[in-house]
Amino acid sequence: MNLTIDYLQKALSGKFELALLDELVRYSQFKQVPVGAYLIRPGEYIRSVPFILNGSVKIMRPDKEGREVLLYYLGELDTCAMSLTCCLGSKQSEVTAIAEEETELIAIPVEKVDEWMCRFPTWKQFVFQTYQKRFDNLLATIDEVVFHKLDERLLTYLHKKTESCQCRVLTVTHEEIAQEMATSREVISRLLKQLEKNGQIQLMRNKIEIL
Amino acid sequence: MNLTIDYLQKALSGKFELALLDELVRYSQFKQVPVGAYLIRPGEYIRSVPFILNGSVKIMRPDKEGREVLLYYLGELDTCAMSLTCCLGSKQSEVTAIAEEETELIAIPVEKVDEWMCRFPTWKQFVFQTYQKRFDNLLATIDEVVFHKLDERLLTYLHKKTESCQCRVLTVTHEEIAQEMATSREVISRLLKQLEKNGQIQLMRNKIEIL
DNA sequence: CGGAATCAGTGACTTTTATCACTCAGAACA
DNA sequence: TGTTCTGAGTGATAAAAGTCACTGATTCCG
Secondary structure (H helix, E strand, O other): OOHHHHHHHHOOOOOHHHHHHHHHHHHOOOEEOOOOOEEOOOOOOOEEEEEEEOOEEEEEEOOOOEEEEEEEEEEEEEHHHHHHHHHHHEEEEEOOOOOOOOOOEEEEEEEHHHHHHHHHHHHHHHHHHHHHHHHHHHHHHHHHHHHHHHHHHHHHHHHHHHHHHHOOOEEEHHHHHHHEEEOHHHHHHHHHHHHOOOOEEEEOEEEEEEE | OOOHHHHHHHHHHOOOOOHHHHHHHHHOOEEEOOOEEEEEEOEEOOOEEEEEEOOOOOEEEEOOOOOEEEEEOOOOOEHHHHHHHHOOOOOOOOOEEOOOOOOEEEEEEHHHHHHHHHHHHHHHHHHHHHHHHHHHHHHHHHHHHHHHOOOOOOOOOHHHHHHHHHHOOOOOOOHHHHHHHHOOHHHHHHHHHHHHHOOOOOEEOOEEEEE
């Protein structure tokens, strides 16, 4: 697909001024990312900041032993704050980013992200809003793991997931959930059964319907 | 005390250009904060960004039921990234900030923080480095609570605390530790006893020596 | 079709953490 | 000096989460 001002204008619907849209088209690169593809892995350097047009991306935090936790999802018109700082400080990534659905995004070169901040107030505002959102996301994640038990966490996990993919029936295995919540499959299976008993969900093979 | 360029120059030792130091002195306010004082409480609005000259400040995340967790410490030449975004977006604080020691800081008005970013490259760099650091802090906190057991968490808690206050003997009760780690006093008492048995710490009334 | 692979369910048990109930030591203070 | 308060230690027990071992069901594919 070709990146055009028309397209961006529709997608961003008045979020940015025309001059900025023009530069976005001129300097950034359109990308289509298939489900399951890695946008970034820990340790890699990031050379451009992804700006998601549609689809969704999950951000995971791994530890040394191969486990990992879901931090949050990025969706439409979201940007990764970590990649911002990583780029500007040319630091390696601390997280994994995986396309949860087929995702379309534009990759913006770091220099431009930096340059535009002073030239376009809407861009600066956007960048800081992004930081704000990510901090809130991380704090929400901390709230979950510190203050809530697994069954509650599982429920909010399911709800967030349905939000992110916009459908009531999730296609996911217990094993996958366990990995994203850094626990074991059996535990998740049992808790899911419990939630089903309580009438909060409906279990099927590979699928979970949220009621 | 009076805020002078000389003083700041010494404190910041070449971090910022003279013109910026000049504006720092002109527009910000020097503050001395006693131990235990609240810099900010959740729900309050922040009108200026604190820049810590010396001392240390602990940032806590509360939940609705009155419990809270320690997120990280701010020390010399640190700034709170959350207050940055909160200010710029005029949002309420999501966290509590308490002076862990007697702390000296300068309060910088939001408009200046914003304005200087385009005028002083060192300032912009500083702001983004701050975001970087806070993200790293939050990720480290998440690592702890998700991947580590309480005894390990307790040990890193103690080590961070000694770092922040620069002494090997902490003056703290088991109850306080329990609160900052969102658990109960008995649990902490037992784990501390265990650490003492392993020769990692030495317990005294109101005091813990790290070996 | 039939075997292999993947996913889910579950009993039995352990470990970790939380909670309750109480004792004891030292500090504080009148 | 004795009483009160705060901090700490600890046994008993419960609840939550993790682990092991196995079974059964469904899907996939040669």
